[in-house]
Amino acid sequence: MALHNDLPPLLALRAFEAVARHLSFINAANELSVTQSALSHQVHKLEHHLGKPLFIRRTRAIDLTLAGQAYYEQIRPALDAIAAATRNQRGAPSANVLRIGLLASFATLWLAPRLAEFLQRYPHIQVELLPAIQLANVATAEVDLAIRYGKGDWPDVHATRLMAETLSPVCSPAFKARQVASGPLLMATSHRPFEWTDWSAHYQVNLDRHPRVMLHDYNIVVEASVAGQGIAMGRHRLIERRLQDGSLVEAFDWPPYHSDIGYWLIAPQGPLSEAAECFSQWLKQACADA
Structure with missing residues (x-):
């Protein structure tokens, strides 16, 4: 058989x-x-x-x-x-190749603009960013390091908090003027909706009148919100430029929510390679300076 x-x-x-x-x-x-x-x-x-x-x-x-x-x-x-x-x-990767698993949104909106500084400091290290909805597993050596967004409750890995996220619902100025009271909530399907759950519980806001629209990735959520398609939960670390240029504005009158959700550096249990250690120390400092 x-x-x-x-x-x-x-x-x-x-x-x-x-x-x-x-x-x-x-x-x-x-x-x-x-x-x-x-x-x-x-x-x-x-x-x-x-x-x-x-x-x-x-x-x-x-x-x-x-x-x-x-x-x-x-x-x-x-x-x-x-x-x-x-x-x-x-096969074993080259000692100077560093594979990093992360969400495409963090890679695009936060890490990529800062990565040149690391490469200038460590020109012998080749960085491979591996963005995916399902984050690669450091415990089984799919990647050397990972950057995750959440509350730090992942098993079998060493998680170091990099920075907390500040959250607030955002939308385009035109959308706010037109239909913010009942407009759809734009959510990334790659995550549990703990952002909206935590925010609404903190401010005791009932969101039942708002329909949900699930999108593939947070990058798409941001672009859809800029295009006037609905209300996104704004991760201020990632949308700072959009808030500064006015393409996104606060959807409601509540102040930004300083949450316990944030970005974490995920490493396997045990010693790191030299390349992973260099990147880890650089990333921690970059996040502290952000």
């Missing part, structure tokens, strides 16, 4: 492994940068493929079933072996 006849859907397998490791759909979805509903769909797909439940779902917690626990213990070594084989085939 062909091997592929017994293989489960591989996306579903990855989803199951993350949920089983965290015992949390929320944390697993955050790690994989997908929605909880998409993750749940993949797990259900695997359960249907196997013909049995893998999790006991409770109101506020989940546990593995006996079958789920046994399956997890059997597949985890196989997945680790696949990761190790892939690393071996890919």
Whole structure:
């Protein structure tokens, strides 16, 4: 019998492994940068493929079933072996090549304009920025370092807070004059909407009358807001130029919200390469000066 006849859907397998490791759909979805509903769909797909439940779902917690626990213990070594084989085939990167995983919005709006200073200081280090919605995994050596946006609750890595973000809803001046009271909220699908959740809870604002529009990336959210398509949650670190030139303005009258959401440098547990250490120290100083 062909091997592929017994293989489960591989996306579903990855989803199951993350949920089983965290015992949390929320944390697993955050790690994989997908929605909880998409993750749940993949797990259900695997359960249907196997013909049995893998999790006991409770109101506020989940546990593995006996079958789920046994399956997890059997597949985890196989997945680790696949990761190790892939690393071996890919070969060790040059000591002077530094691979950094990050969101395209941070790369475009904050890091890229500052990167020349690092390259001038360390001309022997070749920096490869690897932007993706699903952030690359430093724990399995997909990248040397990563820069993430959130609250710092990622497992199995060393997370260093770089800088906090200041948030406020923004829109174009024309949109504010026309329909800000009921206009759509523009959101990036790459993240949980904790920005809007935290902001509305802080100011006790009910946003139910505003429809949601989900867009692929925060860069698109910003451009859509500038074009008058709706209200974006403004990350002031990234949209400073837009606020200064007036293409974006505060949508509401509340002051900016100084949140506990921010940007984090993610490194693997253990010693860094010389190139990664140089970039880490430079980035921390650049963020402190920003």
